[in-house]
Amino acid sequence: xxxxxEAMRLELRRGILIxxxxxxxxxxxxxxxxxxxxxxxxxxxxxxxxxxxxxxxKSYGLLNSRWSNEEGRKRRYxxxxxxxEEILTVLKSDWEKLNTSxxxxxxxxx
Amino acid sequence: MNLFKEQTxxxxxxxxxxxxxxxxxxxxxxxxxxxxxxxxxxxxxxxSGAAQDDAGVIQLLSExxxxxxxxxxxxxxxxxxxxxxxxxxxxxxxxxxxxISTVILIALIAIDFFFGLDIGDVSRVWMFVNTYIYIFGxxxxxxxxxxxxxxxxxxxxxxxxSKTAPPDEAVATAWGAIFSVVAAITWLIILNMVNLEHxxxxxxxxxxxxxxxxxxxxxxxxxxxxxxxVYLIIDQNWNPxxxxxxxxxxxxxxxxxxxxxxxxxxAFRSTYADLPDSLFSLFNLVVWLMVIGIAISIPKxxxxxxxxxxxxxxx
Numbered sequence: 001x002x003x004x005x006e007a008m009r010l011e012l013r014r015g016i017l018i019x020x021x022x023x024x025x026x027x028x029x030x031x032x033x034x035x036x037x038x039x040x041x042x043x044x045x046x047x048x049x050x051x052x053x054x055x056x057x058k059s060y061g062l063l064n065s066r067w068s069n070e071e072g073r074k075r076r077y078x079x080x081x082x083x084x085e086e087i088l089t090v091l092k093s094d095w096e097k098l099n100t101s102x103x104x105x106x107x108x109x110x
Numbered sequence: 111m112n113l114f115k116e117q118t119x120x121x122x123x124x125x126x127x128x129x130x131x132x133x134x135x136x137x138x139x140x141x142x143x144x145x146x147x148x149x150x151x152x153x154x155x156x157x158s159g160a161a162q163d164d165a166g167v168i169q170l171l172s173e174x175x176x177x178x179x180x181x182x183x184x185x186x187x188x189x190x191x192x193x194x195x196x197x198x199x200x201x202x203x204x205x206x207x208x209x210i211s212t213v214i215l216i217a218l219i220a221i222d223f224f225f226g227l228d229i230g231d232v233s234r235v236w237m238f239v240n241t242y243i244y245i246f247g248x249x250x251x252x253x254x255x256x257x258x259x260x261x262x263x264x265x266x267x268x269x270x271x272s273k274t275a276p277p278d279e280a281v282a283t284a285w286g287a288i289f290s291v292v293a294a295i296t297w298l299i300i301l302n303m304v305n306l307e308h309x310x311x312x313x314x315x316x317x318x319x320x321x322x323x324x325x326x327x328x329x330x331x332x333x334x335x336x337x338x339x340v341y342l343i344i345d346q347n348w349n350p351x352x353x354x355x356x357x358x359x360x361x362x363x364x365x366x367x368x369x370x371x372x373x374x375x376x377a378f379r380s381t382y383a384d385l386p387d388s389l390f391s392l393f394n395l396v397v398w399l400m401v402i403g404i405a406i407s408i409p410k411x412x413x414x415x416x417x418x419x420x421x422x423x424x425x
Contacts, residue, residue: 048179048183073145074141075145
């Protein structure tokens, strides 16, 4: 696949990733387990993109985090915050509207 | 005995990433990144049933990429020196200025070679390097300043279609403004080929050289003019502050012309007795033409701006 098409695909996925990450973080996860959870539903995301994104969402107050030390393994867990839930509702609504619009366009043009 | 524990590839990698991170958050980010990579290594070991050796870890780390790039991902959306809004104009200004200056420098060297014009003892290579450094410095500085002003005033956020003036009432077009930026910067570079010590002498009132005097005032004017042109690239409309600043900039050159005319050139002319009188006559003519040009352009600009202000107050 050409580089331009790949760039377009990345562009398309970029906005959706926030929605996916926030939805997945309704269950508490640490960085790598979050990546696996997303990969399990075919949302493959590079770690170099995911981890900074999670930290950014945390800095916006959309996620809460805590350090845990279980069986000698130190990990930082993230979970969506109350504010994050509010934003997620808005984002999901936008996503559904967009999805409906795209479906309508597709129907009109076929 | 080795007092220092040998670092693993992962530890070395994390230490390097850490060195590129901001001091405030580097320990936190590095620790989190390390725990995530360790979790991945552990997962790979469970999947394959074999312990990961250094080669396996190095392979894994190479997939993460250069530590600088990993650290950059954590830097967020910090601004670059020249942001994306201005970058295309910045690039054009740099390319055009470099091209124009290169042509001028080659022409000067050719004149020196064929006609024996003395362009000083400075090395030819250094002339080019010096000019290019000036171009990068001045253009980058001008764009950077203009961007800061625009961001602080939230200009792009407060824009509305009603603020768009008809072409005949605008100060310039965006492309005209880019051309002006390039021309002004190139002109400043050329003027800067006159040594700084001469400008200092003018500043201290210790020169009898009218050419250096005029060059000095032109430089001052250009320093004020270039940021105005950069700003014009995104906002081509008149406003009272812009009109005032533009008038003040022209007044600087006007003052420079009068000061130049008042310079006592007798000592200078006796030192350089070979200089023909016609050169001084031509120079005086140029200075007076500049005075007339400025004298006409100031009221003309005020008239044009007045029409734009009237129009915007009626909206």
